[in-house]
Amino acid sequence: MTTRAELTEKIVAHKTFNDIKWSDVAAAVGQSKEWTTAALMGQISLSKEQAYAAGNALGLNFSDEEIALLMTVPYRGSLPTAVPTDPLIYRLYEVVNVYGTTMKALIEEEFGDGIMSAIDFTMDISRKADPKGDRVTIVLDGKFLPYKMY
Amino acid sequence: MTTRAELTEKIVAHKTFNDIKWSDVAAAVGQSKEWTTAALMGQISLSKEQAYAAGNALGLNFSDEEIALLMTVPYRGSLPTAVPTDPLIYRLYEVVNVYGTTMKALIEEEFGDGIMSAIDFTMDISRKADPKGDRVTIVLDGKFLPYKMY
Amino acid sequence: MTTRAELTEKIVAHKTFNDIKWSDVAAAVGQSKEWTTAALMGQISLSKEQAYAAGNALGLNFSDEEIALLMTVPYRGSLPTAVPTDPLIYRLYEVVNVYGTTMKALIEEEFGDGIMSAIDFTMDISRKADPKGDRVTIVLDGKFLPYKMY
Amino acid sequence: MTTRAELTEKIVAHKTFNDIKWSDVAAAVGQSKEWTTAALMGQISLSKEQAYAAGNALGLNFSDEEIALLMTVPYRGSLPTAVPTDPLIYRLYEVVNVYGTTMKALIEEEFGDGIMSAIDFTMDISRKADPKGDRVTIVLDGKFLPYKMY
Amino acid sequence: MTTRAELTEKIVAHKTFNDIKWSDVAAAVGQSKEWTTAALMGQISLSKEQAYAAGNALGLNFSDEEIALLMTVPYRGSLPTAVPTDPLIYRLYEVVNVYGTTMKALIEEEFGDGIMSAIDFTMDISRKADPKGDRVTIVLDGKFLPYKMY
Amino acid sequence: MTTRAELTEKIVAHKTFNDIKWSDVAAAVGQSKEWTTAALMGQISLSKEQAYAAGNALGLNFSDEEIALLMTVPYRGSLPTAVPTDPLIYRLYEVVNVYGTTMKALIEEEFGDGIMSAIDFTMDISRKADPKGDRVTIVLDGKFLPYKMY
Amino acid sequence: MTTRAELTEKIVAHKTFNDIKWSDVAAAVGQSKEWTTAALMGQISLSKEQAYAAGNALGLNFSDEEIALLMTVPYRGSLPTAVPTDPLIYRLYEVVNVYGTTMKALIEEEFGDGIMSAIDFTMDISRKADPKGDRVTIVLDGKFLPYKMY
Amino acid sequence: MTTRAELTEKIVAHKTFNDIKWSDVAAAVGQSKEWTTAALMGQISLSKEQAYAAGNALGLNFSDEEIALLMTVPYRGSLPTAVPTDPLIYRLYEVVNVYGTTMKALIEEEFGDGIMSAIDFTMDISRKADPKGDRVTIVLDGKFLPYKMY
Amino acid sequence: MTTRAELTEKIVAHKTFNDIKWSDVAAAVGQSKEWTTAALMGQISLSKEQAYAAGNALGLNFSDEEIALLMTVPYRGSLPTAVPTDPLIYRLYEVVNVYGTTMKALIEEEFGDGIMSAIDFTMDISRKADPKGDRVTIVLDGKFLPYKMY
Amino acid sequence: MTTRAELTEKIVAHKTFNDIKWSDVAAAVGQSKEWTTAALMGQISLSKEQAYAAGNALGLNFSDEEIALLMTVPYRGSLPTAVPTDPLIYRLYEVVNVYGTTMKALIEEEFGDGIMSAIDFTMDISRKADPKGDRVTIVLDGKFLPYKMY
Structure with missing residues (x-):
């Protein structure tokens, strides 16, 4: 089973390797670059349409399981420790x-x-x-x- | 001996009771309201002149010990816990x-x-x-x- | 081996993708929506009959291993950190x-x-x-x- | 210097010894018993009038310093530890x-x-x-x- | 102002120096030795009568403030750290x-x-x-x- | 590789699904129900004979690797957090x-x-x-x- | 009121200033240097006689309150944090x-x-x-x- | 990929099941039993020769990957929590x-x-x-x- | 999916087993040994060219996925606990x-x-x-x- | 009773108000500015002579109690939290x-x-x-x- 964290990693690595811009994905999703990045970093849920649009813009063909993960309201919190080390x-x-x-x-x-x-x-x-x-x-x-x- | 935390409390209680504005203190000190408030909350050091000016604007007659505390570069950090409860x-x-x-x-x-x-x-x-x-x-x-x- | 947490994630993703309501699952289980949701979130144990009923209502065909997980009294606590970040x-x-x-x-x-x-x-x-x-x-x-x- | 925590303790001990009801203090303050209790437990600020009214209802003659403490917006959080022991x-x-x-x-x-x-x-x-x-x-x-x- | 913790320490030091038994204090209070010890250790509240009885049995003449402390329902938890060191x-x-x-x-x-x-x-x-x-x-x-x- | 925690989960799920009693396993092992349950929960080591006997009583045919796990003196501590949430x-x-x-x-x-x-x-x-x-x-x-x- | 920690500090400062040896205090108390030092560091209780003997050897004239502190079985643990910084x-x-x-x-x-x-x-x-x-x-x-x- | 922790577990389970002594492994490695045990528990690095010798003494035929793990200077610390629960x-x-x-x-x-x-x-x-x-x-x-x- | 931590482990084990020097990898990458080691320990991102150069110097033939990981700006912080145990x-x-x-x-x-x-x-x-x-x-x-x- | 922390605060405030240099105090003490500052910040013990010399250089007339504090080997650690906030x-x-x-x-x-x-x-x-x-x-x-x- 894929976790939301693994999906985020996959998206980020793919984006880095292929030099895709968050603002281009945001344009496809139809929201701001801040909102769209937060959604793909696993902090906001996307609608089914937004999830497919993001997949297309990234050049990733999301599975049903991945779409379901992107649609689920996440347990928010993006940091591994209470005091961030980054x-x-x-x-x-x-x-x-x-x-x-x-x-x-x-x-x-x-x-x-x-x-x-x-x-x-x-x-x-x-x-x-x-x-x-x-x-x-x-x-x-x-x-x-x-x-x-x- | 007074601690910096006690001095902060004294300043805040006095300000609240007498309805003084941070921006008025800031004008006397000659810095922005954000900088001045941070200094009086114990996160920035004041010069000797700024410390006396703040005392006058607040209507508090700071002792030498209190002036020394305001002049000392503080060990910064304004929160009692790593994750704030307020x-x-x-x-x-x-x-x-x-x-x-x-x-x-x-x-x-x-x-x-x-x-x-x-x-x-x-x-x-x-x-x-x-x-x-x-x-x-x-x-x-x-x-x-x-x-x-x- | 599946863990209870993975089973919860599977149920939630499936529910989200197929737009199933907790209250409908609850009706099949025969308890309130609050009790039933808590059970499926891994905080209450179900009887064997309740577990099968929940599986039917969700359209998931639980394996014996999954039924056993739902029947086990859980080590309760639904939050990953003492202070919740969500x-x-x-x-x-x-x-x-x-x-x-x-x-x-x-x-x-x-x-x-x-x-x-x-x-x-x-x-x-x-x-x-x-x-x-x-x-x-x-x-x-x-x-x-x-x-x-x- | 009195701290807000010490003032809370003084209020509670006085109330216990003299068997005063929170609802009676609330009636004097003019707010609900929940709001008034929270304010006197140090989690909400009172106006100057409310602070004096609370003092009268309790039979405590608050000093100017105590009134200032009750008027100050508190750093909220009533528990000594992140996971409460009580x-x-x-x-x-x-x-x-x-x-x-x-x-x-x-x-x-x-x-x-x-x-x-x-x-x-x-x-x-x-x-x-x-x-x-x-x-x-x-x-x-x-x-x-x-x-x-x- | 005395705190409950200081009062506990005073009781324990006095008991140790004068070799008084918890069971004798319990007999005076009219409860078991377990209940009475927990109350005097600051984990259970005493009635006004029980507080005075405990004071007499200990040979301590509690002030009104001390009686009020013993009567107040405590914020329970007797350990300074989540994992005890003793x-x-x-x-x-x-x-x-x-x-x-x-x-x-x-x-x-x-x-x-x-x-x-x-x-x-x-x-x-x-x-x-x-x-x-x-x-x-x-x-x-x-x-x-x-x-x-x- | 199986871990001791996974083996414990397997034992508990099997026991729950098949409605086996700890006291029956204990009788086969030849120790009290408290001792036997603690051993199978991963807090006490079993001898090779006790491990096989427990397996028989549970209707689980333990592998050599599982027997070795049950024989190893565990790093004790059964709780995932210092303050238990259950x-x-x-x-x-x-x-x-x-x-x-x-x-x-x-x-x-x-x-x-x-x-x-x-x-x-x-x-x-x-x-x-x-x-x-x-x-x-x-x-x-x-x-x-x-x-x-x- | 003196705390045990303050008494320890007083003993250590006095010993340092006057260059007294733990082994000499131990000889007066009649126990090993390890036991005696631990007791005076606040980790072991002394009998009334041992407490007076230690006071004499140190050249400190303990008050009744101090003797009571030394006689009380301490809440053990000599470190301010779980992981020592010293x-x-x-x-x-x-x-x-x-x-x-x-x-x-x-x-x-x-x-x-x-x-x-x-x-x-x-x-x-x-x-x-x-x-x-x-x-x-x-x-x-x-x-x-x-x-x-x- | 094997981790050092998994390799340690494998060594310990094998040793327990086959009743091998640390001192016998130490003799083969040519160091004391304390040093050798610490090395195999993952706290000290072995040379390539020592790693092969340990494998022979244990009757385990280490792979190149396992030998590399044993040769790597470990990130020391053998306890899962700051305060040990064992x-x-x-x-x-x-x-x-x-x-x-x-x-x-x-x-x-x-x-x-x-x-x-x-x-x-x-x-x-x-x-x-x-x-x-x-x-x-x-x-x-x-x-x-x-x-x-x- | 590989994680950055697993890739680091793979690099370190390979380097140890084959006795490669950080300074030789650094020479190939064209930066100092401190910068290069930090990058390969997962604390600095490499350019695509640097990543391939490091792979060659190490004798590891990185996959696209591994190159993507090395190119991604990491969530920095190299220690598993706030207070290091090593x-x-x-x-x-x-x-x-x-x-x-x-x-x-x-x-x-x-x-x-x-x-x-x-x-x-x-x-x-x-x-x-x-x-x-x-x-x-x-x-x-x-x-x-x-x-x-x- | 003065604590070492209070003495440190007194020294720092005095130094700030009077604009004294650490290197001047160090010259009087006869050690480097790093060593001397650390000692006066409460992390190293001074000999009796060094303590008096530091007092003279600072223009502070230390009491016997203060000299004893400076002579005592401190429980080292200068930070109030494991992760510093400053x-x-x-x-x-x-x-x-x-x-x-x-x-x-x-x-x-x-x-x-x-x-x-x-x-x-x-x-x-x-x-x-x-x-x-x-x-x-x-x-x-x-x-x-x-x-x-x-």
């Missing part, structure tokens, strides 16, 4: 660890007590040219959800 | 946990192998009006650092 | 983490020292229509068990 | 651990991919008379939040 | 770790699916004379609670 | 966690400083009829071992 | 981690299934002169305890 | 946990600041006859390494 | 654990607040002859990155 | 985590099986000018210790 992902964790209480203080001062949703949420990753070295810009955009009184 | 901060952790491998895939496709710096880094937190409910926008902006061959 | 399940964990001492205080004030049983226990999950967005209602219902003096 | 609270954790994937399966079948909010959320704890032994009924009620496509 | 207590943990699945297999074969209650539960600790060296006999006695079908 | 086994852990310091206090008062052996140790699990619901009785019986002075 | 103690942990299964294999081959007692146990630490650099010799000597059949 | 090995861990600070105190008093090497290190395991029950004697012998000033 | 690697961890705050203090005094990059980073490992025993010299060389004000 | 120190941990198996492979190829000592060890931290941004150079230098055969 340096790129660790830097994001570090931002949360070091500046978490700062973000909390500023969001609560602006909005009152509540949270930024991670569900009604989009993200956008882009390159910002800079003469001192190009920069990564990550925009996290989530609905503010206030705590209820009752 | 819901607002957890949502940020969840974004990293669920979408970490996605961000890694997209940054590496765009820039090659490397990371987004969490040091040559700024963040900006703002409110975005939305008829379906205002949104929190967090912009993370860090220099791309490529892995070296050697 | 956002839906994490929200339930968060409720326990944030409001745990509150529930303890209110149950003990009402009933005296004791617990709510998680064994003599039922749960019911339903949808509540709401113009501002439908709501999930989860009712947990367990016998109060007082601590004994002796 | 038997009453552990049973709730056990329900999440054993039935978490079941709840996920049933909510997703009914609503599609998304979560039950733990922020736009209320809970209600009550006693249900039963000749075989009274039962605890906990109703968790949260808005369904669908994952966005984008 | 050799006597570790041996008990080892029995659970090594023979846990054995006990599960035998209880489920005899009673069907369910658990032994740790709430409707008594324990008895006694000495059994043996020419090869006296033995400790611990009898754990809990009501069997079957899992419900529903 | 409710039946957790209740036993809870008894140790909540009452561990109590048992320590009572054993040391009776015997002096030392431990109850978990090696020179037997356990007995039985059913005790009770009109309010039958009870599980677990008797733990271990030699007292005093700490040496030297 | 290099000297880590090397001992490393020996157990790297050679643990080796020691198990050799003891079981020689003695059959069982353990080396850590209770009926003595240790001896000495210096062995060696031209290539003196060596530390640690002799661990514990009774073999065979597992029982029953 | 009772025999746990007792050794317990000695380090309970007496670790004692050993540190005595070694530092005798030698000054430094450690006992776990590399320039030998161990010897033997049986000591004793009328009250034979004893296990473990001698750990390591070079003292002083901390450098510089 | 003695050689543990010593490096120990240096960080014991001297981490020292390095922080000295770097910050020299450069101001910031870090040493682990990305714009090279390392060099060499042997230094010494009559008292040759020494390992590890040079870590990373760009200083100052924290930004903003 | 970014500067984390980068060092990351180097060990990512390149640990690489360093092991290269050291073992060069020297044979063994380790780099962390005791017979020195480190040197310096600034290397670089037009693209100055670099931190950390040289770790430790004696190679071969594993013994025996």
Whole structure:
């Protein structure tokens, strides 16, 4: 039996070897590159049509079993350990660890007590040219959800 | 002896009771509200002048010992546990946990192998009006650092 | 050799691909949808008859080995980590983490020292229509068990 | 300096010794017994007026420092360990651990991919008379939040 | 402010120095030596009368604050770490770790699916004379609670 | 290659499907049901003769490799996590966690400083009829071992 | 209130500053240097006479509270973390981690299934002169305890 | 592909079934029984000659792949968890946990600041006859390494 | 499907059995021995050309699947546990654990607040002859990155 | 009672406020700046003379109790968590985590099986000018210790 993790590995290795772009797969699926990559990394479920479209764009002929895996809502969580060891992902964790209480203080001062949703949420990753070295810009955009009184 | 954690608590309680804004303290210190809040939350060191300026803006008359604490480069890390329990901060952790491998895939496709710096880094937190409910926008902006061959 | 976890994955993928409802399987098994889903997710043992009935309703022709797995009382626990990473399940964990001492205080004030049983226990999950967005209602219902003096 | 945890302990000990009811404090604060208890257990911030009202209902004359603590949005999380050791609270954790994937399966079948909010959320704890032994009924009620496509 | 842990330490040190027996305190409290010791070790709450009786038997004149602590239902859990380091207590943990699945297999074969209650539960600790060296006999006695079908 | 864990699973599934009793296997092996079950759960080594006898009683024709596994002294420990998630086994852990310091206090008062052996140790699990619901009785019986002075 | 850990620190600092030898304290107490040091490090309880004798030998005039602490059977475990960070103690942990299964294999081959007692146990630490650099010799000597059949 | 852990299991099962002694394998390899056992348990690398000699002594005809595994310097560490669950090995861990600070105190008093090497290190395991029950004697012998000033 | 970890094992076993040198592989790849070894240990991605060159130098004829694995940017982190158990690697961890705050203090005094990059980073490992025993010299060389004000 | 950690904090705050250099303290103590800083950070013991000299250089008049603390061999380990949260120190941990198996492979190829000592060890931290941004150079230098055969 194939697991979702093995399917992800297969997709990534195939993509690397054949130099396919996530944005091309996303165009075929009809969603953003962020959403589509997350789905193929095993964190979002695809509809049957989206799953077949992704397979075509990748040049992979998914079996029924693989389509079923892509359609199943995954048990989310992409990291093998609570604190990530990969340096790129660790830097994001570090931002949360070091500046978490700062973000909390500023969001609560602006909005009152509540949270930024991670569900009604989009993200956008882009390159910002800079003469001192190009920069990564990550925009996290989530609905503010206030705590209820009752 | 006062610890940095106790000083943070004192600053926050005083600010809450007297309804002082982080942006007003930031103006006095001469840095952004994000930088200043992080400094007063114990994650960045202030110069002696910045420390006194912050004390004045808060209406707190810092002792020498408190100024020394604010001047010391802190052992960074604002969370009591590796996985944060506070819901607002957890949502940020969840974004990293669920979408970490996605961000890694997209940054590496765009820039090659490397990371987004969490040091040559700024963040900006703002409110975005939305008829379906205002949104929190967090912009993370860090220099791309490529892995070296050697 | 098949493991219980692999059998669960097989059932879920098959169910997703063929769009079968838990409530239909439950009707065939003769128990509630909550009990039946938990059993097929590997947390409750089925009798031999229930296991065959579930197989028929799913359109899966279970082998003797698979029937034996479904009949075995499982080593319970459905989560791969102590703190769940899946956002839906994490929200339930968060409720326990944030409001745990509150529930303890209110149950003990009402009933005296004791617990709510998680064994003599039922749960019911339903949808509540709401113009501002439908709501999930989860009712947990367990016998109060007082601590004994002796 | 008093910490929020010490203030909670003081409130609870005082309440126990003088046999005060959470519902009486809640009536004075003007919120439900669940919300009010959670606030006094250090998981929700009170307004200045609510903090004074709670103090009067308890017969405690809170100092300015204590009022400031009650007004501060807390770093939420009421448990000293990720897996709770207290038997009453552990049973709730056990329900999440054993039935978490079941709840996920049933909510997703009914609503599609998304979560039950733990922020736009209320809970209600009550006693249900039963000749075989009274039962605890906990109703968790949260808005369904669908994952966005984008 | 005194904590429950400090009060426990005070009781134990006083008992050791003055060579008082738990069974004598238990007689004054009117419960078994097991129940009374657990209460004074901070794992069970005493009534106001029991708390005063224990104080008299120990020759300690408890303050109102101490009585309130003894009356409060504790956040149970007597061990500083999930795996105990004390050799006597570790041996008990080892029995659970090594023979846990054995006990599960035998209880489920005899009673069907369910658990032994740790709430409707008594324990008895006694000495059994043996020419090869006296033995400790611990009898754990809990009501069997079957899992419900529903 | 078969592992000991896989062999255990095979034995348990076979026993469940064919409704064999541990006590019947124990009679064939010539030891108590507690000892025999623990051995077949992978916590005690069997002699070659005992291993063949168990195989016959179970109706399993063990291969040489399986006999070798049953003969090997195992790396003991039957739980996949330090804190067990299975409710039946957790209740036993809870008894140790909540009452561990109590048992320590009572054993040391009776015997002096030392431990109850978990090696020179037997356990007995039985059913005790009770009109309010039958009870599980677990008797733990271990030699007292005093700490040496030297 | 003094804790046992604080008393240990006081003893060690006093001993260091005044250059007192553990063996001299041991002679006064009437036990070996290993036993006496362990007792003063908070891992073994002293009798009232031994506690006073140790105080005299150290030139510390213990208070009644301190004597009571030294007389109380400690909750054993001398390390702040499960894996020790101190290099000297880590090397001992490393020996157990790297050679643990080796020691198990050799003891079981020689003695059959069982353990080396850590209770009926003595240790001896000495210096062995060696031209290539003196060596530390640690002799661990514990009774073999065979597992029982029953 | 075979892993080192699987090869270890194969060696141990074969040795058990055929009742081969570690000391006989050691004689063939030309090292002590402690060193040889550790090597075959996967903690030390063998030379090509030693690997073939061990295979002959065991009556196992190692493949090239198996010889390569035995020749590779292993990633050392023989325990599946930081705190061992096997009772025999746990007792050794317990000695380090309970007496670790004692050993540190005595070694530092005798030698000054430094450690006992776990590399320039030998161990010897033997049986000591004793009328009250034979004893296990473990001698750990390591070079003292002083901390450098510089 | 092959995993990256299995490929690493295959490379290492092959290299050991055939006594190939990392520096020879590095020469073929055209990078330093440190960079090349890290790449083949699964911590750096190779270009398609580098992957084929490494295969030739090793005498391994990599399949397309293996080349794809070597080309994929890995999820970095080479250790199975957060605290390494292998003695050689543990010593490096120990240096960080014991001297981490020292390095922080000295770097910050020299450069101001910031870090040493682990990305714009090279390392060099060499042997230094010494009559008292040759020494390992590890040079870590990373760009200083100052924290930004903003 | 002062703890070693509090004394460290006092020294660092005093040094920061008064802008004293570690190298000046080191000159007074007569050791390198690395050794002296580590000692004052609580990781190495000072002689009585060195402790007084450090106090004079810092302009702190240490009490007897403080001198005793500085003279005591510390329980080493400078980090509050096994994985450091401070970014500067984390980068060092990351180097060990990512390149640990690489360093092991290269050291073992060069020297044979063994380790780099962390005791017979020195480190040197310096600034290397670089037009693209100055670099931190950390040289770790430790004696190679071969594993013994025996």
